Amino acid sequence: MHPIERITQLLALSIGLSSLHMALAAGPHQRWWKGNLHTHSLWSDGDDFPEPIIEWYKNHGYNFLAISDHNILHEGDRWIEIDETLQQTAQNYRERYGPDWVVQRTKDSTTEIRLRRLEEYRPLFEAPASFLLIQSEEITENFERKPVHVNATNVKGYIPPQGGASVFDVMQRNVHAVLEQRKKTGQPMFPHINHPNYHYAVTPDEIARLEGEHFIEIYNGHPLVHNEGDSLHVSTEEMWDMILAYRLRSHGEMLFGLAVDDAHHYHEMNPQRSNPGRGWVVVESDSLSSEPIVSAMEQGKFYASSGVALESITFDGKRLSLSVAADSTVNYSTTFVGTRSGTESPVGVVLKVEEGSQASYEMDGTELYVRAVVKSNRKKINPYIVGEYEKAWIQPVTRELHR
Numbered sequence: 001m002h003p004i005e006r007i008t009q010l011l012a013l014s015i016g017l018s019s020l021h022m023a024l025a026a027g028p029h030q031r032w033w034k035g036n037l038h039t040h041s042l043w044s045d046g047d048d049f050p051e052p053i054i055e056w057y058k059n060h061g062y063n064f065l066a067i068s069d070h071n072i073l074h075e076g077d078r079w080i081e082i083d084e085t086l087q088q089t090a091q092n093y094r095e096r097y098g099p100d101w102v103v104q105r106t107k108d109s110t111t112e113i114r115l116r117r118l119e120e121y122r123p124l125f126e127a128p129a130s131f132l133l134i135q136s137e138e139i140t141e142n143f144e145r146k147p148v149h150v151n152a153t154n155v156k157g158y159i160p161p162q163g164g165a166s167v168f169d170v171m172q173r174n175v176h177a178v179l180e181q182r183k184k185t186g187q188p189m190f191p192h193i194n195h196p197n198y199h200y201a202v203t204p205d206e207i208a209r210l211e212g213e214h215f216i217e218i219y220n221g222h223p224l225v226h227n228e229g230d231s232l233h234v235s236t237e238e239m240w241d242m243i244l245a246y247r248l249r250s251h252g253e254m255l256f257g258l259a260v261d262d263a264h265h266y267h268e269m270n271p272q273r274s275n276p277g278r279g280w281v282v283v284e285s286d287s288l289s290s291e292p293i294v295s296a297m298e299q300g301k302f303y304a305s306s307g308v309a310l311e312s313i314t315f316d317g318k319r320l321s322l323s324v325a326a327d328s329t330v331n332y333s334t335t336f337v338g339t340r341s342g343t344e345s346p347v348g349v350v351l352k353v354e355e356g357s358q359a360s361y362e363m364d365g366t367e368l369y370v371r372a373v374v375k376s377n378r379k380k381i382n383p384y385i386v387g388e389y390e391k392a393w394i395q396p397v398t399r400e401l402h403r
Contacts, residue, residue, distance in 0.1 A: 032282045032310075033293065035064035037136065037153055038194065038217070038260035039276065042080055043115055044069035044138075048266040049093050050116065054125050054133065056266065056276055063288055066136035068151050073137055073158045074118040082111045089267070132288050138194065139174045143167045146201035149194035150174040154290045156185040168206040171213075179212045188294040190215060192258060197226035200233050204242040207255075214298065216240060218393060219259035219306055221278025221384045223271060228385070237373075237393075241348025244396055245339040248368045256297070256395050257371075259304035269382050278384050279306050284313075300395040307390025308332070308374050315397045319362045320370055322394060326357035331377045334359035338370040338396075363399060371396040 040046035041053055050067055057065045067074065082090045082104075090113060094102050103114040122133050139150045141161040148170045152159055159181060162173035171193065178191040192215035196202040207216060218236045219227055229235035234242070240257050247253045259279030269275050283302040285292045296302060303310055309325040324332050336352040336359075339345060351370065352361050361370055372394040380388045 031284065031286065033063040033285055033288050034280055034282050035062055035066070035132075035134075035293070036261050036263075036276070036280050037066045037134075037192070037258065038068050038138070038151055038220070039065065039263040040069055040138075041067050041074075041115075042086075043067070043072055043074055043078060046264050046266070047086075048089055049113075050074065050118075051097060051121050051124065052093065053263075053266060053276070054121070058125060058131050060277060062280070063130065064132040064134055064293060066134040066151075066153055068136040068138040068153075070138050070140040071161060073135060073155070074115070075158075076117070078115045079105070079107075079112040080115060082113060129288055132290065132293070134290050134293070139177070139191075141170060141174075143170050147199055148174075148201060149198070150178070151192045151194055152178045152181075152189060153192065154187065154189040154294050156181060156187045156189070167202060168209065171202070171206065172210055175210055175213050188291050188298075190294060190298060192216065195220040195222065195225040195262065196239060197229060197233060197236055198222070198224065200226065204234065204239045204246075207239070208243040208246040214254060215256050215258055216243070217260055217262075218257035219279045219304060219391075220262045221260065221306075222262040222264070222274040223384055225262070225384075238348060240371075241337065241339060244369055244371075245347045248339075248398065249341070249343065254300065254369075254396065254398075256300050256302075257304055257393050259306055259393065271383055271386055275382055277382065278380075279304065281305070282310070300397070303395065304393040305391070306388070307378070307380050308376050308392035310374070310392055310394075313394055317399055319360055320372065320394070320397055321360035322358070322372060322374070324357040324374060324392075327378070329378075331355070332357050333375050335373045335375070336361040336370055337373065338367045340366045341368050342366075365399065367398075369396040369398050 041050045105112050125131055126133055134154050137152045137155055139159055139161055141148055146167055148167055159177050162177050164170035164173045175191045182189045193207055194217055218240050227236050243255050258281055261276050261278050263274055263276040265273040265275055281302050281304050283293055283296050285296040311323040311325045314321045334354045335350055337348055338351050339347045374392040376390045378390050380390050
C-alpha cells in the first residue's frame with residue numbers, strides 16, 4: 001500500500017466528522033468556515049512536524065489552516081537534526097506515520113529527518129467541503145532590533161524580506177511585495193500585519209499610512225504579544241479604532257481585524273507557551289477553497305474569535321445584527337463600538353451595549369463605522385493571558401459597505 005493511502009486510512013479513524021462542525025453550525029442562509037492563518041512548524045521555529053499539527057487542527061473542528069513559517073515555504077529538501085529536544089517528537093512521528101512515510105538518514109552519527117513538503121502531505125488532509133490547506137509565509141525581519149512581521153496568505157511562491165530604512169518602510173516594502181506577486185501571478189492573496197504590540201515595534205500611525213494593507217491582528221495567542229497594551233501603549237483593539245478613524249476620514253480605506261494562534265508549541269499546553277486553539281477566523285463563503293476564502297475576507301465577510309461562536313451576522317446598509325450560537329450556561333454581552341464622522345469626535349467610543357445572545361445597532365448616519373465585540377462570562381481554557389474570557393469580534397461596517 002502506498003504510504004499516502006495508509007496514512008489517509010489511519011487519519012480517517014481519528015478525524016471522522018469533526019471537520020464538518022463549523023459548516024453545519026451556520027445559520028440557514030450563511031455557511032461558515034473556521035480557520036487559522038498564523039502558525040508554525042519545524043520548518044522554522046515550531047516544535048512539531050507539519051502533519052501532526054494539521055491533524056490537531058482538523059480534529060478540533062477547523063476547516064482551513066495556513067502554516068506560515070518564517071521566511072520559508074514548505075518546498076525543497078529540508079533536513080532537521082534529531083537532537084535531545086526532538087527525540088520524543090521524532091519517536092511520536094515515526095509511530096504515528098510509519099517507516100514508509102518518515103524519511104530519515106544518519107549523518108556524522110546524527111539522525112536527521114527530512115520534512116515533508118506541502119505537495120507531499122497535502123493529499124493526506126485536504127477534502128472537498130471539509131478541509132483546506134493554504135500556502136502562506138511569515139515575512140520576518142527586524143529594523144533596529146524591532147521585529148517587523150508581515151504574513152502573506154495564499155502565496156504562489158516564496159517572498160524574501162525586502163528590507164527598508166524604517167519600521168514603516170520595511171512593512172510597506174513587504175506589503176508591496178505580496179501585492180506585486182498577486183499582480184504578476186493572478187493568484188488571490190493578501191498581506192496582514194502581525195502582532196503589532198510584540199516588543200511594541202509598530203505604531204498605529206505607521207499601520208494607518210500603509211498602502212494596500214487591509215488586515216491587522218487584533219488578537220494573537222502568543223503570550224508575549226501584549227494584545228491588551230500597557231500604561232504607555234494602546235491595546236490592539238484601540239489601535240484598530242485609531243487606524244480606522246484616520247483611514248475612513250482621509251481616504252476611505254477599511255481595515256479588518258484578525259484573531260490567530262501564532263502557535264509554536266504543541267506538546268506542553270499552558271499560558272506560558274504559544275499553543276494552538278486560542279484565536280481563529282470564521283469566514284462566510286459558499287465554498288471552501290482558497291480563492292473564495294480570500295475574496296470573502298477582503299469583503300469583511302468573517303468574524304474573529306477567541307471562543308464565542310456566532311450563528312449569523314447581517315448588515316443591510318443601516319442595521320448591524322448578530323446572533324450568538326449560545327450556550328445556555330453562559331451569559332453574553334455585545335458592545336457596539338464606533339467613531340463618528342466629525343474630525344473632533346472621539347475615536348472608538350461605545351455606542352450601545354446589549355445583553356443576551358442577539359443584538360443589533362441601527363446607524364443614524366453620523367458614524368464613520370460601527371463594529372461589535374461579543375463578550376462571554378466563560379473563562380477561556382488555556383488562555384493567552386491569565387483571566388481571559390472568550391470573545392468574538394465583528395468586522396467594521398459603514399453605510400456604504402453592504403454584506
